[in-house]
Amino acid sequence: MAYPTALLDVIGLWTAWLMMMLSYSYPLWKENHGFRFAEFTFVSTMLAINLIVAISNVMRVAITPMTKGEWSYIIPIVLGFAMYTMLFSRYRWISRYPVAILVGIGFGLGMRGVLIPSVLTQVIATITPPKVGDPMSWLNFAYIAIGTICSVMYFLLTYEHKGVLRYPTRLGRWIIMIGLGAYFGNTILFRFSMLAGRAQFFLQVLKIIPL
Amino acid sequence: MTKQETILDKMQKIDRRILYWVLFIGLMIPFVSPLGLPVAVTPSTVDLYKELTKVKTGEVIIINLAFGVSAWSECLPATVASTKLLFKQGAKIIFLGVHYDVDLTWAKIKDQVPAFKTLTYGKNYVYLGFYTGGEATVARLATSIRTVFPTDADKKSLDEIEMMKNVNVAKDIKLVLSSDTGDWCDYYIRQWRVPYGTPVGEIGIAMLGSSYMPHYQAGILFGMTVGVRGGAELEKLIGELGEATVTMDSINISHVMAIVAIGLANLGYAATVKRGGK
Numbered sequence: 001m002a003y004p005t006a007l008l009d010v011i012g013l014w015t016a017w018l019m020m021m022l023s024y025s026y027p028l029w030k031e032n033h034g035f036r037f038a039e040f041t042f043v044s045t046m047l048a049i050n051l052i053v054a055i056s057n058v059m060r061v062a063i064t065p066m067t068k069g070e071w072s073y074i075i076p077i078v079l080g081f082a083m084y085t086m087l088f089s090r091y092r093w094i095s096r097y098p099v100a101i102l103v104g105i106g107f108g109l110g111m112r113g114v115l116i117p118s119v120l121t122q123v124i125a126t127i128t129p130p131k132v133g134d135p136m137s138w139l140n141f142a143y144i145a146i147g148t149i150c151s152v153m154y155f156l157l158t159y160e161h162k163g164v165l166r167y168p169t170r171l172g173r174w175i176i177m178i179g180l181g182a183y184f185g186n187t188i189l190f191r192f193s194m195l196a197g198r199a200q201f202f203l204q205v206l207k208i209i210p211l
Numbered sequence: 212m213t214k215q216e217t218i219l220d221k222m223q224k225i226d227r228r229i230l231y232w233v234l235f236i237g238l239m240i241p242f243v244s245p246l247g248l249p250v251a252v253t254p255s256t257v258d259l260y261k262e263l264t265k266v267k268t269g270e271v272i273i274i275n276l277a278f279g280v281s282a283w284s285e286c287l288p289a290t291v292a293s294t295k296l297l298f299k300q301g302a303k304i305i306f307l308g309v310h311y312d313v314d315l316t317w318a319k320i321k322d323q324v325p326a327f328k329t330l331t332y333g334k335n336y337v338y339l340g341f342y343t344g345g346e347a348t349v350a351r352l353a354t355s356i357r358t359v360f361p362t363d364a365d366k367k368s369l370d371e372i373e374m375m376k377n378v379n380v381a382k383d384i385k386l387v388l389s390s391d392t393g394d395w396c397d398y399y400i401r402q403w404r405v406p407y408g409t410p411v412g413e414i415g416i417a418m419l420g421s422s423y424m425p426h427y428q429a430g431i432l433f434g435m436t437v438g439v440r441g442g443a444e445l446e447k448l449i450g451e452l453g454e455a456t457v458t459m460d461s462i463n464i465s466h467v468m469a470i471v472a473i474g475l476a477n478l479g480y481a482a483t484v485k486r487g488g489k
Contacts (some may be wrong), residue, residue, distance in 0.1 A: 001322055027231045046311075053311040053341055061342075065361055109346050113401025117431045125429035182421050186438075188469065189417035189462070190285060192238075193439040196461040197284030199238040209242050 003204075003211045017205040020198055147175040222479035230472055237468050241460030248463050250456065255427050256444040259412050259434025262386065263293060268301030270385035271378050275399065276308035276316050277391030278416070283319065285416040288442030288455030290390045291323045293414065296449050298326040298335070302385070303374045307339040307360070309395060314340070314364070323453070333372045340364030349398040353381040353407060381407035386433070390414035396423060400431055414441065 004010050022038035058080075066073040079098040086095040126148050130137035153165065154172030161169040204211040266272065274294065278286040297304055306317060317338055321327045330336060339360040342348055352359050356379050357369050369375040377383065381403050389396040389411065396413045403409040410433045413423050417438030426432045436445055439462060442455030 050311045057341055105347050109350050113405040116405045117400050121429040121431055122425055186417045186420050189438055192465040193284045193462055196238050196458050200242050203239055203242050
């Protein structure tokens with residue numbers, strides 16, 4: 001993308017740069033009015049965009065087809081409006097119906113597809129030895145198999161973790177900690193790449209590197 | 212008598228702002244002066260690449276844009292690389308998204324994939340726009356795309372769009388590529404992969420690497436890329452180095468700095484504990 005030349009685009013670019021620096025002024029310096037301004041502007045703008053997109057979506061998906069004779073769309077619209085009764089204590093009970101329907105549908109749909117990928121296939125993958133004979137694959141297989149069994153044993157809370165359970169549960173705790181550490185490491189990686197993106201944008205707007 | 216502060220004590224008291232400044236400036240250096248550090252390609256990315264290269268001319272693919280502007284640095288490079296590859300294969304792509312800022316992401320993808328300039332809207336690709344409703348909507352998409360999207364993002368009826376004429380249910384779709392920051396890939400696994408057998412691939416942020424790895428290893432996902440690194444790997448595989456490759460140097464520098472900071476803080480802590488402190 002070339003550096004914009006149209007006045008509005010340039011203003012947009014520099015506004016984004018300024019807002020970014022105001023947002024970063026909190027961790028890089030201290031809380032200040034500029035940071036607050038950027039924070040409030042961000043929240044309010046996002047809320048406004050979200051509202052417009054949501055309303056446009058309801059118009060496109062439900063209202064427009066309804067005006068063309070597909071009257072069944074009246075049901076989700078009424079259920080949607082029923083959610084707002086949550087705001088009035090006297091009629092709050094009405095909102096329980098759409099919530100119940102939502103939870104029911106979510107639970108039903110989730111259950112339909114959760115057993116095979118998240119339970120059955122995982123168990124099969126855990127107990128199936130690798131097809132290739134390289135040591136790394138076997139090490140992985142052993143780690144995953146032992147790790148799974150020991151981690152599950154750690155949550156065996158009806159028995160005290162001593163005697164025969166002492167070492168497997170301790171190993172399970174270590175493996176859970178390693179897993180959580182990896183998860184946290186990945187989280188940090190994500191934040192760093194977001195920051196790298198902003199660092200790149202910082203330089204691009206200043207024309208130090210191409211946009 | 213006041214106990215003299217050693218360097219180890221000082222290390223524990225480094226102002227966090229100094230670390231942030233060092234990190235922020237350190238991240239910029241590789242953009243100005245690239246280091247060109249090598250990127251090894253992981254098997255999960257290779258599998259994703261291989262599956263995409265199996266796509267034949269005319270087959271229809273869904274790319275689910277489930278990431279916002281804030282995750283561009285993580286998800287966009289791999290999404291762009293996949294789009295380039297799929298267009299090279301002659302695939303027809305349906306783009307749809309779940310974030311309210313998806314229009315910006317769509318504009319960015321169009322900007323970064325040169326093929327859009329030569330391909331025809333409605334014939335080679337279509338943009339359906341924003342959808343909401345979580346797993347229930349994803350399930351509905353599998354049985355009727357037209358119920359969720361009566362029109363495309365420009366309010367044109369799907370029946371009037373050439374490439375959508377015989378496309379409405381999961382069996383009409385060759386594969387789904389979910390580029391996301393959250394649970395959307397799970398929804399496609401549960402509502403497309405399991406009931407209809409539609410292959411699902413994941414382009415995820417780094418955080419999702421450990422969450423989706425079991426699905427990949429169990430064969431539920433045909434492949435996955437993890438974060439900006441996955442994007443750089445895919446760029447390398449398609450032979451078109453881009454944003455992610457440039458960013459990887461910066462990411463590597465940030466990791467080195469993080470490791471150094473963790474090391475210094477722990478060294479200071481260990482020394483304090485040794486001297487009977489807390």
